[in-house]
Amino acid sequence: MRSPTVATVDGLLNLASAWEAIADEVGDQPALAAGGHRTVWAEFDDRAARLAGTMSAHGLGPSSRVALFLFNGTEYPEAQYAAFKVRGVPANVNYRYTGEELAYILQNADAEAIVYDHDLEDRVAAIRGSCPDLKLAIRVGGDPTETPDWAVDYEVAAAADPMPRIERSGSDLWFLYTGGTTGMPKAVMWDHTNLLGTMEATFRPYKVPVPSTPAEAADTARRIADAGTEIRQLCAAPLMHGTSGIPGLATLSHGGMLATLASRNFDADELWQMVADERITMVTMVGDAFGRPMVEALDRAAAEGRPHDLSSLRLLLSSGVMFSAPVKEALLAHHPCTIVDALGSSEGTGMASQVISGSARKAGKKETTARFGLGPHTKVFTEDGREVVPGSGERGRIALGWPLPVGYHKDPVKTEEAFPMVAGRRWSIPGDWATVEAEGRITLLGRGSACINTGGEKVFPEEVEEALKELADVTDCNVVGIDDDRWGQAVTAVVELAPDSTADEVALRDALRGPLAGYKVPKLIVFVDRLQRSPNGKSDYRWAKQLVVDALG
Structure with missing residues (x-):
């Protein structure tokens, strides 16, 4: 027999206590799905x-x-x-x-x-x-x-x-x-208090605040269940990473359902079939590494006269890497859902986002890769602590003011670096650089720790990668800095070409000279049959750099 929900020690809600109350209230609702089996x-x-x-x-x-x-x-x-x-x-x-x-x-x-x-x-x-x-x-x-x-x-x-x-x-x-x-x-x-804080935006569509007591969590779950608007999240990205892990905590805190794929290697056909079978409302994914195969699977199914039923799908949520505009457009062409490209990290969520919907696409709205709207608790600061003036062209680091983690376990030095005091309060500043446009949105440049110093200029790998991925000849790529006697570091690209492409180094470099300044164009391009990425879709820069070093002998 189930024991009753117990109050918290300090009056602050704990996720386990919230979930126990939800289980008591909506025990017959689905909580988990995998391999054709549901757990209520x-x-x-x-x-x-x-x-x-x-x-x-x-x-x-x-x-x-x-x-x-x-x-x-x-x-x-x-x-x-x-x-x-x-x-x-x-x-x-x-x-x-x-x-x-x-x-x-x-x-x-x-x-x-x-x-x-x-x-x-x-x-x-x-x-x-x-x-x-x-x-x-x-x-x-x-x-x-x-x-x-x-x-x-x-x-x-x-x-x-x-x-x-x-x-x-x-x-x-x-x-x-x-x-x-x-x-x-x-x-x-x-x-748990700040984890609940990360869920603020997910409760907003239901016009309720983040629960602060088990009773509030149960009441919200009941109302959502009665309305038939529960979240059914398919975790395409691994739960061991924040991209699926943090939204997964939020989904459960609504009384929703988490679904996982049976295959350990990402299978886009399996994903779309599960969307149909389990009436999935949200998919958590990681940019083009997941998006391109998803588009290809939809294209194949449509060409073969067996389109997938996507009618339940309301949201594609991507985080962790840049998500290119052409891939978003291709996904929306198949199904007019909402795509949220979220900018965040293990050290802070909700920093910024780019949102595009099927209706916006129909109205002719276009989005630019790496252009984001700032979250309500986010600012951009220069290294000396000044807030970047919109339209100034000045670079700064993206800073989140709330919610904030406690810090790094056993690492007070790194904690002080990543969560410094700026303008009289504590911020999370993981190291992502951006400029602030005149209208207030930001253009993401990339992580400072990955910045390439070439001939006295700074080059962010992500900017070059996105320019490459805009080219029809390129399926995927990584950009790294390789030690060079002349330049200090040479901008170097590892490229996976699109099927049937015959492009060579010269053709790709020529194509980049318009979108990129000359010093950002790769000095060397190494071609691979398939680019290696980590399980969560993020760039494996160590692999890319070692591959180039080996290629150079």
Whole structure:
């Protein structure tokens, strides 16, 4: 029998307490979907409570770190919810990590538990001896009889006695490890109060504030369910990354449903079929890396006379990388939904966005890649702390004033750098540079840490990449700086050509001389059959740079 919802310790809402109230109110509504199976809210809550019972029996409690070393699937949100229930701290772990990288994350997080996929077991077995804080390992999938003696089978853990509901705090934490593109991954520490703050824009369409009590969360979920306007989010991007992970928390906090694809490698045909089968309303994705295959799948289906049913789809939400205007246009040509290209990071969401809808497209409205409207809590500051004047052409760093994470785990120096005091208050300034146009919108230049210094000039890779991707001959690309005796660094592009393209270096460079200043045009272009990207669609600059170095000998 389910125990009643319990008040919070400090009067600040905790996500687990909100979700328990939602489960009590709309228990028959779908919460999770994967592989043709739906889990309703009552079952979602029960399984998480039983997993929490296993965690509690192994000594986990307030502040215990729970590493999630998982692919997308229902186990990810269930294990995360269970960690919240014990007042633990879920910590995402990239499923590509091996050896030292995996050990580093578990040691840095002080992980007391790990929930891992059975296909990743060899990696966990190899490093668990170097992680003395580990008390519990839960194995997902595979043959239960092959579970090692140092682990617990997931379904066994999910069949334990449910943990009774407890008081919790809005100050409990959620760890979001960065991708480590500029060094070792860092855990951004979000408390539940500020996580709820990131959801402000998602509650606005329902004309209700972000809930501040379990009762308010339950009431909002009931009203949304009765109106039939619940969010059904398909996580095309991995839940281990903020692109799907943060919106996923919001979807559940509305009493909505999270859906995941069965394939571990992105399959656009599977995505569109699931949109139809599960009446998906929102897809979370990562720019062109997902958008181009999605367009190609729609084109194929239309050409073969079997168009997908997209009637339920209201929103495509992209974040993490630039999303080119031609790909957005192609998607809207198939279905007149709304596309939100969100600018944010692990250190802050809602910094800026570009929104374009099917109706705007019909009215002839065009958007430019990398042009964004600032969020209500966002400004652009120069390095000396002045706010950039619109239309001045001056470059500045994008700064978010609210909501803000606590900081980086175990890294006070980087915390002070990324969350400095400017103009008398604390801001999140991850390092993205932009100019502010006369009408108030911004043009994103790119991340300062990736900036290429060539002949005394600064070149942002993203600007060159977007110019290349506007060309019909280019499917995908990365731009990096390579050490050069003459220029300091030479702007270098790694390019995947479009099918049947015969373009060479000279043709591409000539095509770029109009859109780009001469010093931004790549000095060298290396062609590849397929560009490598990380699982969340982001650029793998380390791979691109090493490929160029190897090509140069």
